[in-house]
Amino acid sequence: MEFSVYDPGEIDEIRDLFIRTFTDSESEAEGTMVGNLAYELMNTTDNNDLFVFVARDHHQHHGAQIAGCIIFSRLTFDSGIDAFLLSPVAVSSDYQGKGTGQALINFGLSILKDNGTQLVFTYGDPNYYSRTGFAPVSEAVIRAPLPLSHPEGWLGQALISKTIEPMNGKPQCVEAMNKPEIW
Numbered sequence: 001m002e003f004s005v006y007d008p009g010e011i012d013e014i015r016d017l018f019i020r021t022f023t024d025s026e027s028e029a030e031g032t033m034v035g036n037l038a039y040e041l042m043n044t045t046d047n048n049d050l051f052v053f054v055a056r057d058h059h060q061h062h063g064a065q066i067a068g069c070i071i072f073s074r075l076t077f078d079s080g081i082d083a084f085l086l087s088p089v090a091v092s093s094d095y096q097g098k099g100t101g102q103a104l105i106n107f108g109l110s111i112l113k114d115n116g117t118q119l120v121f122t123y124g125d126p127n128y129y130s131r132t133g134f135a136p137v138s139e140a141v142i143r144a145p146l147p148l149s150h151p152e153g154w155l156g157q158a159l160i161s162k163t164i165e166p167m168n169g170k171p172q173c174v175e176a177m178n179k180p181e182i183w
C-alpha cells in the first residue's frame with residue numbers, strides 16, 4: 001500500500017469509496033450519508049483546516065485505485081491549541097483486515113504531528129481506535145463540539161505532550177461536521 005495526501009481531482013473517487021464501504025458495512029442510507037459528508041468536507045473546508053490521506057494499492061497498475069481514505073478537520077478551541085478531528089475513515093471491503101486502516105491513520109498522525117498539531121480526537125469504536133493511540137476522553141476533560149449519542153466513542157490523543165490537559169469551553173468543528181445527526 002502507498003500512502004499520500006489526496007489530490008483534489010480525486011474528490012469524486014473518494015466519495016464513491018465512502019459510499020461503497022459504508023453501504024457494504026452498514027446500509028445504503030449510511031453509505032449515502034457518509035459519502036456526502038466526505039464530499040462536503042472536501043468541498044467546503046478551508047485548506048488550512050483539512051487533511052485528507054489516501055491509501056493506494058501499488059500492485060494495481062491501471063490507475064491504482066484508492067483503497068482507503070481518512071479525513072482530519074480542524075477543531076477550534078478558545079485556548080488556540082492546534083487540534084484536529086479524525087472522521088470519517090474507510091478502507092474498502094476487499095482490503096479490510098490487512099492493517100491498511102491502522103497504517104493509514106499512523107501515516108496521517110505523523111504528518112499532523114510534524115505540522116505542529118497537539119491534539120487529535122475521533123468519534124468511533126474505542127477497540128479499533130485504541131490500536132493507533134486513541135483513548136476515551138471524558139467530556140469533563142474535553143467537551144465534544146456537539147451532543148454525543150455515544151459518549152463512550154469520544155476519543156483522543158496528545159501528539160506532543162504526554163497527556164491531554166482539561167480545557168474549559170466547547171471546541172468548534174468545521175461547518176461540514178456541524179450536524180447533530182452525525183454525532
Ligand SMILES: CC(C)(COP(=O)(O)OP(=O)(O)OC[C@H]1O[C@@H](n2cnc3c(N)ncnc32)[C@H](O)[C@@H]1OP(=O)(O)O)[C@@H](O)C(=O)NCCC(=O)NCCS
Nearest residue numbers: 025088089090091096097098099100101102124125127128
Ligand atoms: C474500520 C476500518 C476502517 C478498519 O480498517 P482495516 O484496514 O480493515 O483495519 P486494520 O486492518 O488496520 O485492523 C484490523 C483489525 O481491527 C479490527 N477491527 C476492524 N474494524 C473494527 C471495528 N469496527 N471495531 C473493532 N475492531 C475492528 C479487526 O478485527 C482487526 O483485528 P485483528 O488485527 O485482531 O484481526 C474498515 O474496516 C472500514 O472501513 N469499515 C467500514 C467503515 C467503518 O466502520 N469505518 C470506521 C468508522 S468511522
